[in-house]
Amino acid sequence: MMIVNQQEYAYREIRDRIMNLIYEPGVRISLKQIENDISVGRTPVREALIRLGREGVLETFPQRGTYISKIDLHSAINARYIREHIEQLVVMEATVKLTDDACERFEQIVRQQITFSKKKDHEHFFEKDEDFHRTFYEITDKLEIWDWLQILNTHLNRFRWLRLRVKELQWEKIISQHVNLLKAVSEGDVDEAKFLTSQHLHMMINEKQVLIDQFPDYFIDRSSVSFQMPEDLKLYEQFSEK
Known part of the structure; x- marks a missing residue:
């Protein structure tokens, strides 16, 4: 290699x-x-x-x-804000670009999510959650934007993964929102698709306190903490051979 x-x-x-x-x-x-x-x-x-x-x-x-x-809440919230506004536009565009093949792909992803939900398979459920959203960017020729967002989404995605470990927060809610969003897109209902995208991506805001309460040691909010990232030189020194 x-x-x-x-x-x-x-x-x-x-x-x-x-x-x-x-x-x-x-x-x-x-x-x-x-x-x-x-x-x-x-x-x-x-x-x-x-x-x-x-x-x-x-x-x-x-x-x-x-x-x-630790999971930076300030960074995660800002990433969610950016993603919501970009993804609304992407999903709205998808309402006029959705093909039968793409619709079948979405439906297959949802079916797989249902299967993984029943098995409580965290890894594959999260993977299919990502696939569902990524497919909107793919069918609108916006995959490059999706890749850009992944760099910004680091703390947001860690938050989303942690959500799957909270018993009170049902996975079925995510699936239900995916089903409703796909229905709006397949019917070409631009306004409904935009609203449902915003609603879906607001889930983090609505549920964040539940995660903080259960995993208080996993989070930090840098909006209220003075922090300076280490210089690359310090990192090199830390991992250099003795």
């Missing part, structure tokens, strides 16, 4: 573990631990950790080490 591919593999593996809360917010990690967990060498892992530090999902503190960052 080429070194560049190892670096990308290490980045994706570590990021997935952070996003899926295998590495929990606030937990300390080490270079050696990651090497053992994903069976990749020191250099690719170090480069991946530096990249993740720039994205704000890792924090390095002098004499203390490197930690998985």
